[in-house]
Amino acid sequence: MNRTDVERDLLEVFSAVLGHPVDTTLTRINEPGWDSLKHMQIIFAVEEKFGVQFTEEEIPGLDSFGKFAGQLERHHAA
Amino acid sequence: MLSKQPRPETATGAAGPSAAGDPVEFALFRAQWEPILFAERPSRLELLKLKAPWALMPLLIRVHRNHSFEHVAAASALGFAWWGCEASFLYSDYDDSLSFAFADDKRVQLELLWLDIQRYQGRFGSVELGSWLEGRLTALRTRVSTPIVLATVGEDEELHTRLQQIARSVPGTRVADLRPLMAGLGAKFFDERAAKFSGTRLSDAASVLVARELACRWAPAMLRPRLKAVALDLDHTLYAGVLGEDGDQVRLTPAHAALQQFLVGLRDQGVFLALVSRNEEADVRQLFQKRPDFPLRWEHFSATAVSWAGKAQGIQRVAQTLRIGLDAILFVDDNPGELASVVSELPGIATAHAQPDAAATQRLLEYYPRLWSWERTATDALRATDLAAETERSRLAAQTVDPREYLRCLQVRLLLELNPRQQLTRLHELSQKTNQFNLNLSRFSEVDIAQMLDAPDHRMVLIHLSDRLSDSGPIGLLVARRQGDTLAILELAISCRALGRGLEDLMVAEAVRAIQVELPAARIEFLHRTGPRNGPAREWLVKITGQTLPSEGRVAAQEALPRISARDYPVTVNISSHESN
Numbered sequence: 241m242n243r244t245d246v247e248r249d250l251l252e253v254f255s256a257v258l259g260h261p262v263d264t265t266l267t268r269i270n271e272p273g274w275d276s277l278k279h280m281q282i283i284f285a286v287e288e289k290f291g292v293q294f295t296e297e298e299i300p301g302l303d304s305f306g307k308f309a310g311q312l313e314r315h316h317a318a
Numbered sequence: 319m320l321s322k323q324p325r326p327e328t329a330t331g332a333a334g335p336s337a338a339g340d341p342v343e344f345a346l347f348r349a350q351w352e353p354i355l356f357a358e359r360p361s362r363l364e365l366l367k368l369k370a371p372w373a374l375m376p377l378l379i380r381v382h383r384n385h386s387f388e389h390v391a392a393a394s395a396l397g398f399a400w401w402g403c404e405a406s407f408l409y410s411d412y413d414d415s416l417s418f419a420f421a422d423d424k425r426v427q428l429e430l431l432w433l434d435i436q437r438y439q440g441r442f443g444s445v446e447l448g449s450w451l452e453g454r455l456t457a458l459r460t461r462v463s464t465p466i467v468l469a470t471v472g473e474d475e476e477l478h479t480r481l482q483q484i485a486r487s488v489p490g491t492r493v494a495d496l497r498p499l500m501a502g503l504g505a506k507f508f509d510e511r512a513a514k515f516s517g518t519r520l521s522d523a524a525s526v527l528v529a530r531e532l533a534c535r536w537a538p539a540m541l542r543p544r545l546k547a548v549a550l551d552l553d554h555t556l557y558a559g560v561l562g563e564d565g566d567q568v569r570l571t572p573a574h575a576a577l578q579q580f581l582v583g584l585r586d587q588g589v590f591l592a593l594v595s596r597n598e599e600a601d602v603r604q605l606f607q608k609r610p611d612f613p614l615r616w617e618h619f620s621a622t623a624v625s626w627a628g629k630a631q632g633i634q635r636v637a638q639t640l641r642i643g644l645d646a647i648l649f650v651d652d653n654p655g656e657l658a659s660v661v662s663e664l665p666g667i668a669t670a671h672a673q674p675d676a677a678a679t680q681r682l683l684e685y686y687p688r689l690w691s692w693e694r695t696a697t698d699a700l701r702a703t704d705l706a707a708e709t710e711r712s713r714l715a716a717q718t719v720d721p722r723e724y725l726r727c728l729q730v731r732l733l734l735e736l737n738p739r740q741q742l743t744r745l746h747e748l749s750q751k752t753n754q755f756n757l758n759l760s761r762f763s764e765v766d767i768a769q770m771l772d773a774p775d776h777r778m779v780l781i782h783l784s785d786r787l788s789d790s791g792p793i794g795l796l797v798a799r800r801q802g803d804t805l806a807i808l809e810l811a812i813s814c815r816a817l818g819r820g821l822e823d824l825m826v827a828e829a830v831r832a833i834q835v836e837l838p839a840a841r842i843e844f845l846h847r848t849g850p851r852n853g854p855a856r857e858w859l860v861k862i863t864g865q866t867l868p869s870e871g872r873v874a875a876q877e878a879l880p881r882i883s884a885r886d887y888p889v890t891v892n893i894s895s896h897e898s899n
Binding site: 252253257259276278279280288289296299300 | 367514
């Protein structure tokens with residue numbers, strides 16, 4: 241899975257969970273709906289979509305679309 | 319006076335939102351959603367992607383909690399949309415003490431207590447916790463009359479049993495059982511990462527399953543009357559194959575056998591089964607005779623419509639036979655074309671698309687909104703047998719010219735129970751589910767009924783009917799309140815199963831007479847209201863009083879009722895008074 245595929249699927253996940261279209265510049269700071277509870281729902285949905293499981297250490301730092309994409313690339317490369 | 323909570327109604331009444339647009343389109347939409355919503359393990363992402371294209375009625379749920387519920391709520395939208403609602407939630411703080419510090423809000427239709435019992439460990443033993451929760455539930459009940467669902471995670475067997483007992487003593491309260499979900503998911507029910515970051519131990523999988531329980535079982539069972547019948551297609555629904563091609567060699571897969579067994583269980587819970595099939599009736603009867611491995615027998619169907627006519631026509635015949643409304647029927651068929659055709663002719667009907675995998679069909683029925691029930695009552699078990707006896711009653715009626723002789727042959731017995739507190743569930747059911755012989759359509763909640771049972775100026779009579787052919791069980795409800803010198807009949811509801819024996823006059827007169835022993839009054843007035851289907855009750859009132867009725871109001875009957883006496887009927891009448899207020 242290359243970066244483009246990851247980003248395409250990730251956009252689908254974020255849009256579904258947040259309930260509106262998003263783009264790759266999305267960050268937790270600039271998205272009012274991305275609170276701590278929604279954060280865990282995003283984690284759940286991303287894990288389901290990509291078949292991965294994030295560690296407790298990874299979860300707090302995943303605060304932007306880009307960081308999710310990067311982390312997923314690393315998971316898939318591992 | 320008792321406060322009435324607003325009752326959510328969909329655009330077409332109980333069955334769904336279909337009148338808000340094209341009912342065929344919506345039935346087909348729902349058929350497409352079935353594999354997602356009723357999957358063994360539904361996917362949060364797939365659930366979130368789907369949006370209902372039809373108008374939804376708002377439903378406000380207040381959540382009193384000690385751990386977070388938002389993950390569940392977010393996954394529940396599709397399940398609510400399935401039966402026509404858009405749920406929104408009011409949340410308490412995370413409050414182990416259940417202080418119920420909320421502002422009154424008349425829009426709230428359901429209270430949910432969402433508790434992780436682990437948070438009380440070390441502070442309470444099971445017994446003490448049970449007693450404390452009983453106190454908190456009672457305190458909540460004094461604040462609100464809306465239905466309450468208590469959903470707990472992590473309780474032991476002893477506490478769960480205790481909570482079930484407590485719920486029976488607090489009207490309008492039910493205890494959800496999450497233990498089957500916990501057993502199914504095992505260690506995956508919890509996710510400690512979620513506990514750390516979002517205030518609940520529940521995993522994503524558990525949250526999604528609880529969401530389905532709430533949206534498809536708990537809420538509809540609390541807020542809407544239960545479906546009364548499941549009308550089933552035959553080929554590719556109850557077995558694999560086509561009777562017309564495979565004859566009695568159609569395949570009963572293990573999953574189809576389990577589905578049939580599940581349907582037998584539904585019948586035992588008081589849901590009528592009906593067969594609606596395009597086949598020769600003789601062939602279908604022969605199939606059931608030749609396949610003793612079928613858990614379902616021909617006799618299990620309380621109504622059958624097997625012919626080459628359209629299925630909508632067959633379902634209408636089923637409704638007439640069962641004496642129920644079309645909106646109380648769920649039609650199950652593997653052919654989307656048949657579903658579309660039926661819905662186009664009968665827009666209020668509920669539909670389910672049977673899957674090639676019968677296990678999926680079974681799961682769909684297990685979770686189908688308004689089919690699941692919190693409990694099984696003694697009356698449920700009587701229903702199908704009682705209807706079956708109706709054929710013999712009709713034969714007897716046709717042979718007997720004199721109505722008195724007919725009743726004498728039947729050996730009819732009436733039992734009138736005055737203020738039967740232990741029958742709260744059945745009293746509530748009669749008020750909610752009776753449509754045709756329901757004079758004032760009051761639709762009392764369990765809380766309303768409990769309050770009236772306690773009120774010194776109210777009396778309630780539960781009417782039981784039996785004859786030599788069957789025990790019909792508790793089939794009638796009369797609610798009265800004395801105001802000055804007037805006894806106002808606030809509600810009169812008689813189940814359709816009990817009609818047709820010419821006993822309505824006697825039931826009502828004897829019930830009112832029994833009440834007047836305790837609450838004498840010079841005037842008797844019936845409150846009445848016109849509804850979509852209560853013509854039979856209104857016609858009865860016109861007949862008994864000789865007066866024409868406005869669309870709603872009160873009508874005096876103190877002259878008519880005393881003329882009706884048990885002496886004129888060859889019927890045994892017994893009265894049981896549980897107490898005097």
